[in-house]
Amino acid sequence: MSYYDIKSKAEAWLKPSFDEETQKEVREMLEKDSNELKESFYRDLEFGTGGMRGIMGVGTNKINKYTLGKNTQGLSDYLKKQFPEEDLKVVIAYDCRNNSKELAQVVADVFSANDIKVFLFSNLRPTPELSFSVKYLDCHCGIVLTASHNPPEYNGYKVYWQDGGQLVPPQDKEIVEQIATLDYEEIKFEANKDLITFIDSEVDEAFAKASVENGSFDTSASAKDDLKIVFTSLHGTSITMIPKVLEQAGYKNVSIVQEQKEPDGNFPTVESPNPEEPAALKMALELANKEEADIVIGTDPDSDRLGVAVRDRNNEMVLLNGNQTMLVMTWFLLEQWKKQGKINGKEFVGSTIVSTPMLRILVQDYGVEYKEGLTGFKWIAKMIKDNPGLDFIGGGEESFGFMVGDFVRDKDAVTSTLLACEIAAQMKAEGISFYEKMLELYVKYGFYKEELISLVKKGIDGAEQIKKMMVDLRENPLAEIGGEKVVLVEDYQSSKAFEYGLTDTDIKPLEVPKSNVLIYYTENGTKVAARPSGTEPKIKFYISVNAPLDSIEDFEKVEKELSEKIVAIRSELKLA
Secondary structure, three states: HHHHHHHHHHHHHOOOOOOOHHHHHHHHHHHHOOOHHHHHHOOOOOOOOOEEEEEEEEOOOOOOOHHHHHHHHHHHHHHHOOOOOOOOEEEEEEOOOOHHHHHHHHHHHHHHOOOOOEEEEOOOOOHHHHHHHHOOOOOOOEEEOOOOOOOOEEEEEEEEEOOOOOOOOHHHHHHHHHHHHOHHOOOOOOOOHEEEEEEEHHHHHHHHHHHHHOOOOOOOHHHEEEEEEEEEEEOOOHHHHHHHHHHHHOOOEEEOOOOOOOOOOOOOOOOOOOOOOHHHHHHHHHHHHHHOOOEEEEEEOOOOOEEEEOOOOOOOOOEEHHHHHHHHHHHHHHHHHHHHHOOOOOOEEEEEEEOOOHHHHHHHHHHOOOEEEEEOHHHHHHHHOOOOOEEEEEEEEEEEEEEEEEOOOOOOOOHHHHHHHHHHHHHHOOOOOHHHHHHHHHHHHHEEEEEEEEEEHHHHHHHHHHHHOOOOOOOOOOOOOEEEEEEEEOOOOOEEEEEEEOOOHHHHHOOOOOOOOOOEEEEEOOOEEEOOOOOOOOOEEEEEEEEOOOOOHHHHHHHHHHHHHHHHHHHHOOOO
16 A cells, blocks of 8 residues: 555545544644654455454554544444344453453444443453353344454454354455445444343353353362362453353362462563463463473463363473373363264364374274365354254364353353362373373374464565565475475365475465465375464464374473474574
8 A cells, every 4th residue: 555545545544433532543643753653554454263352452454443443334334234123132252351341342332322231341351252152142233342362452353243253254355345345434333232231240150050061070079179270361361251150160279370360450560471382381380380280271361272281291290282182181171982882983183284194093993974175163163053953062273272062152361270170080080191191192193293483474565574584485385395295285275285296287276265265285194384474474384293192101202302393493593
């Protein structure tokens, strides 16, 4: 976009329909002729993998009352077209982030101004509870104000449909097109207070009850009493629900990291409130060592993803990655279903194209169907919706998310926390551990080791760099990775898989929606995926390597070999 176009977009925000403070900030940007002006107005915020996220501030590329108001107005218009004869209902939740409560009220006001009944949580709540409440309250859609684990300056807007899952095609594109037809002057901000109902304890109790029912698996009271748990909410929403669910499920030995207990959008004790990063769980791990705890669990600000740390064979606390947690949780669920005689070939487990290939091997060994979709739990929710004849056991993805059963249609750190404790308690009672069970799975199915490399590329220049990297990978495809011949390339942007040595007529179509993802596979099962993040200024590379593991005693030796292989691949791809 040219500077003239950017300037014109900014000047449109000087109209009387924008408040005086907003107009003042825009004038200052125009007078300075600054880079801030470009970053604020060079594009409109778009829906990505996990909804719409952005830095809070003034402008079309920022999160503010006008960009969210316009979204909500467009969504209101769309709902009226889709359900013309129905009394429309929506439910709204928000997390601990700065301005989340105020922005949630703006969204509620706009819906109500459009004669839509609104259920608004009276205080911050976990995202999975919002997903649950859409179906529980029989709403047409739901909204949660959150930016997940992004830095403090971010906020966001996620939309859920009637089934409790996030927007997927065709609704997402149709709603975006509806929003694009609007001018900011058309937003109805004047609330109809009679249509806004505040909700809290009734939905809380229903969600907690469902979480306990779905996450409990006949663990003995003595095993629960014997398990020592350390939990941290990382200043987020899970403090409102996880302690309650653990207590209702019968877990008494729960130590909470007090310094991180209070919800705070500035996340004062961590550099990043992301349980994927070991530094975020530093205080929890220190408390675990002090308390001699068996398991540490930390959740992100909106409580949809969780990090799990357990004791290794040297009795040291180690943070498992998302693939490892997902593997053990999936194995446990499959075992429970098998013991109960519930597996008859009409069940499935869902995951994503960038998750570990080991999951498919594990799931199919139990005679259960394995389904794989694009990154993001909205695609797993769509699998459930599209397969009413199949029972959903559970599903996860490498980015520290898991979902137990289908009562929630998004990743759910609340129920997954309980599930992790059930596994840890039962394994301890059997004389092994969560960690040792993972090693047993490696011996049985092969040792798969993964690593995620995220390259941050901020702003306009960053977006161009990411675009160029993906173009280069497509125009100059890799023939070898780590000394292994590439045998297959899946290009999800063209929806085609290319097998080396085959003619164009032998190219296989990919049966998933188009997405800017490229995956390479080698003759020895090494997998390298590249994709720009849908919610952050990053490009992500996912590396998976594998080797047989003959015995648990060989684990450290084989892990060292696989780690060296990943380092070599990183260097080769200039990702070191």
